[in-house]
Amino acid sequence: MVTNRNMLLSFLLISGVALAASQSCQNTSPLCGASPGWPLLSMCFDHDYVFASCPEFCGQCTCATDPRGPCYNGGTRGGNPANYNERTCDCNCVGAWTGDLCQYCGLTCVNGVLDSSTCTCRCSPGWDGPTCSDVCADSSTLCGANPGWPTVASCSVDYVAASCHLFCGVCSGGSGVVVTQPTTTTQTTTKGTTTTPAPTCPNGYALIVNRGICLKAFNDERTWDEAANVCGQDGGLLAMPKDEEMHQACVAIKNSVNSGASFWFGLEDRQVEGQWRYADGSAMTSFNKWNPGEPNNQGDEDCVHYLSSGNWNDLPCGSRQRFICQTAPR
Numbered sequence: 001m002v003t004n005r006n007m008l009l010s011f012l013l014i015s016g017v018a019l020a021a022s023q024s025c026q027n028t029s030p031l032c033g034a035s036p037g038w039p040l041l042s043m044c045f046d047h048d049y050v051f052a053s054c055p056e057f058c059g060q061c062t063c064a065t066d067p068r069g070p071c072y073n074g075g076t077r078g079g080n081p082a083n084y085n086e087r088t089c090d091c092n093c094v095g096a097w098t099g100d101l102c103q104y105c106g107l108t109c110v111n112g113v114l115d116s117s118t119c120t121c122r123c124s125p126g127w128d129g130p131t132c133s134d135v136c137a138d139s140s141t142l143c144g145a146n147p148g149w150p151t152v153a154s155c156s157v158d159y160v161a162a163s164c165h166l167f168c169g170v171c172s173g174g175s176g177v178v179v180t181q182p183t184t185t186t187q188t189t190t191k192g193t194t195t196t197p198a199p200t201c202p203n204g205y206a207l208i209v210n211r212g213i214c215l216k217a218f219n220d221e222r223t224w225d226e227a228a229n230v231c232g233q234d235g236g237l238l239a240m241p242k243d244e245e246m247h248q249a250c251v252a253i254k255n256s257v258n259s260g261a262s263f264w265f266g267l268e269d270r271q272v273e274g275q276w277r278y279a280d281g282s283a284m285t286s287f288n289k290w291n292p293g294e295p296n297n298q299g300d301e302d303c304v305h306y307l308s309s310g311n312w313n314d315l316p317c318g319s320r321q322r323f324i325c326q327t328a329p330r
């Protein structure tokens with residue numbers, strides 16, 4: 001008796017699954033979910049002909065029993081008004097997953113490393129965006145501004161974190177360059193005036209964590225000597241990108257101020273032509289980011305600036321450029 005009842009239940013269950021699979025739920029009109037067409041779910045309840053033609057679009061059916069099986073990597077079948085007719089139960093993949101079962105990662109990381117388990121890119125320092133093809137920059141002038149979003153603590157607020165990647169250190173990447181914005185003593189936030197601890201870097205400078213160096217890109221134009229004087233007033237020198245990490249930090253800082261402009265930094269060959277020295281007097285090593293064809297000393301060029309691309313070019317020192325300073329934390 002028990003066995004018979006179980007057999008009957010099994011039969012009904014299998015029959016039900018088979019029935020559902022054979023009657024795979026499909027929208028029959030290309031108008032389902034289309035624009036122009038029948039784009040509103042509310043129409044399913046007011047208009048019989050919409051409901052009858054768009055059973056999947058209107059949520060009458062589910063695609064759980066689709067013979068193609070489940071979707072991988074968080075994908076789900078059905079319910080997408082963009083799909084209709086024979087595509088009704090196609091997988092809707094999330095993120096960059098692709099393929100008929102969302103089984104493939106369709107992502108190429110331009111300046112970063114692919115994490116194939118999550119199908120996301122881990123960007124190199126200074127790079128941002130889903131494929132690490134965007135130069136890391138803050139998209140809002142409020143990042144680190146006063147009034148604005150002046151504290152690193154405000155990065156825990158979603159819209160600040162989304163707008164202030166550089167400010168919030170999201171673009172720190174994998175090699176340990178973490179840029180945090182300076183704090184000032186008294187700050188006005190969207191929630192009112194608060195007092196924060198004493199600054200780590202001088203006002204307006206960003207701390208390159210792990211390097212113990214403060215960087216600031218100035219958005220006004222000076223000759224190389226004038227720029228060096230401004231840095232000196234802050235107790236520092238023109239920035240000295242002596243390795244890849246500092247170079248990436250300089251590029252990120254300058255781009256956060258103006259990604260379309262060029263900026264002086266602390267490298268020159270004024271004393272002996274072709275003997276490049278950093279602002280602290282040390283000789284340039286083999287590390288360099290010269291633009292192709294540079295340095296060319298065209299018309300006596302003894303000072304070096306960042307082109308907007310992030311490459312280096314020598315230029316007459318009397319030219320007026322924006323500039324990057326570095327100094328020590330206080």
Ligand SMILES: [Ca+2]
Nearest residue numbers: 269297301302
């Ligand atoms: Ca020269």
Ligand SMILES: [Ca+2]
Nearest residue numbers: 296297313314
């Ligand atoms: Ca040149």
